[in-house]
Structures are given as C-alpha cells and as structure tokens.
Amino acid sequence: MTDTRLTRSEAKDLTRRRLIRAALAILDEEGEAGLSTVKVAKAAGIAQSSFYVHFKDMQELLRVLADEGGERLFEAMRAARRKAREAPDDLERHRDTFRIPLVAICRHPELLRIQLRARYDPSSSLRDFAVATAAAHREHHAADLAALGYTADDERDRRRLEMIAEGINAATNALAMGHLEGRYPDLDEAADILTALSRGALRLLRSTSAKTTPAEADVISEPPARS
Numbered sequence: 001m002t003d004t005r006l007t008r009s010e011a012k013d014l015t016r017r018r019l020i021r022a023a024l025a026i027l028d029e030e031g032e033a034g035l036s037t038v039k040v041a042k043a044a045g046i047a048q049s050s051f052y053v054h055f056k057d058m059q060e061l062l063r064v065l066a067d068e069g070g071e072r073l074f075e076a077m078r079a080a081r082r083k084a085r086e087a088p089d090d091l092e093r094h095r096d097t098f099r100i101p102l103v104a105i106c107r108h109p110e111l112l113r114i115q116l117r118a119r120y121d122p123s124s125s126l127r128d129f130a131v132a133t134a135a136a137h138r139e140h141h142a143a144d145l146a147a148l149g150y151t152a153d154d155e156r157d158r159r160r161l162e163m164i165a166e167g168i169n170a171a172t173n174a175l176a177m178g179h180l181e182g183r184y185p186d187l188d189e190a191a192d193i194l195t196a197l198s199r200g201a202l203r204l205l206r207s208t209s210a211k212t213t214p215a216e217a218d219v220i221s222e223p224p225a226r227s
Contacts, residue, residue, distance in 0.1 A: 012053075012054070015044070015046060015050065015053075015054065016054045018044040018045065018046070019040055019041070019044045019046070019051065019054055019055070019061070020061070020064065020065060020068070021044070022040050022041075022043035022044040023035060023040045023043075023061055023062075023065060024065060024108060025043065026039055026040060026043060027065070027108070027110045027111070028108060028109075028110060031110055031113075032062075032110060032113075032114055035058055035062075036058070037051045037052075037057075037058060040058075040061070059125045059126060062114060062126060063126060063129050065111060066111050066114065066115055066126075066129070066130075066133065067129075067133075069104070069108060069111055070133055070136075070137075072104075073100070073101060073104045074136075074140060076100050076104075077097060077100055077101060077140070077144075078140070078144075080093070080096045080097045080100050081097050081144040083096070084096070084097050085144075091195065094195050094198075094199070095188070095191045095192065095195050096191075097144075098172065098190075098191040098194035098195055098198070099187065099188065099191040101172050101176075102172060102175065102176050102179070102187050102190055102191060102194075103187065105172070105173065105176035105177075106176055106179055106180055106187070109176070109177070109180050112173060112176070112177075114126065114130075115130045115133060115134070116130075116173070118130035119131055119134055134169075137165075137169055138162060138165050138166050138169060139162075139165075141165035141168065141169060142158075142161050142162045142164075142165040145161060145164060145165060145198070145202060146161060157205070160205055161205070164198075164201045164202070164205070167197075167201070168194060168197055168198055168201070171193075171194060171197060172194060175190040175193065175194065176190070178190070
C-alpha cells in the first residue's frame with residue numbers, strides 16, 4: 001500500500017494555501033473590512049495561533065494575495081501579447097490581451113481596490129508594494145506595446161510610450177470597475193474599446209515620429225465592430 005502521508009513541508013504549504021483561499025473568499029464577499037486573522041483561520045479550518053506560523057500579520061497576507069494574483073496575471077498577459085505579436089493583424093488575439101486583465105480584475109475586484117488605495121496613501125504599509133506593482137505593470141505593458149510596432153529610441157519616445165501604457169492600464173481598471181457596477185455589462189465590448197485605444201495611440205505615435213512616414217502610420221488602425 002502506497003504511503004500518501006504529506007511531508008512536513010507539504011503539509012505546511014497546504015495549510016498556507018488554505019489560508020490564502022479562505023482570505024480571498026472573505027475578501028470577495030465582505031471586502032477588506034471583513035478580514036481578520038480569526039475569520040481567516042476559522043474559514044481555513046485551523047487554529048488562530050497557526051495563522052502566525054505562515055504570515056506575520058494580515059498585511060503580509062494581503063501582499064501575498066496581490067503578489068500571487070499579479071504574477072499569474074503577468075504570465076497570462078505575456079502569453080497573450082506574445083501571440084498578438086506573432087499575428088499583428090489578428091484582432092481577436094489583440095483583444096485577448098485586454099480581455100484577460102478585465103476578467104482577472106472582475107474575479108477579485110477587492111485586490112485592485114486595496115492596491116489603488118494603498119498606492120495613494122502615504123501611511124499605508126502596502127504603499128511601496130502597490131507603487132512597485134503599478135510600475136511593473138506599466139513597464140511590461142510599455143515593452144509589449146513597443147514590440148507591437150513602435151520603437152522607442154530616445155527619451156521622448158520612451159516617455160510617450162510609458163504614458164500610453166499608464167493610460168491604458170488606468171482605462172482597464174476603470175472599465176472593469178464600470179462592469180462590476182453594472183454600467184458596462186459586456187466585457188468583450190470593454191475589450192474592444194481598450195483595443196481601439198491601444199491601436200489608436202500607437203498610430204498617433206507613429207504618425208508623429210520623425211522616423212515614420214504617413215503611409216507606415218496607417219498600418220495600425222482601429223478594430224472593426226464585432227459581429
């Protein structure tokens with residue numbers, strides 16, 4: 001008979017994962033105000049004292065939630081953008097690069113709300129983490145936009161590309177929240193708008209670049225309406 005008992009390390013990791021899943025469930029149902037070490041431990045089926053074996057405090061647990069969610073999102077978006085670069089004329093692949101973050105935000109909206117509050121609150125213990133996360137999203141997006149067809153060879157171009165990335169990230173957050181509030185019920189429609197903003201902004205940059213001719217600028221255009 002095969003021995004299926006967990007090692008000490010495996011058991012510890014399993015308990016940690018249960019705490020994370022419990023915290024996410026509470027966060028989604030009750031918001032940040034509903035989180036406490038007592039409630040998370042109880043939902044995970046462990047003693048409260050065991051919580052501190054895995055996390056220093058609730059703030060550390062929140063950082064882990066945001067960090068793990070962000071890393072999974074980065075991986076999915078990198079894969080989608082790689083496919084978009086491989087087929088630049090395939091608008092459905094381009095839409096996927098925006099549909100993925102929209103769905104992710106709507107799945108766990110409290111994580112975004114916490115990060116946005118922390119980013120602009122100097123007293124928040126999560127502020128440095130939130131600022132670094134926003135910067136990583138901006139840099140990754142700028143790099144992917146450049147790979148889609150805009151070369152940023154000097155400081156002005158890099159700055160403008162970063163501004164586009166920042167603006168599109170903000171628009172993504174706003175449209176996701178609009179969906180959650182019931183104002184924008186169709187996420188695919190929101191993805192279409194983000195696609196148009198992205199391609200239109202790159203077209204503008206191409207048309208104002210001294211290195212690009214007007215004919216080259218017309219390569220990127222707005223996506224047609226979905227059928």
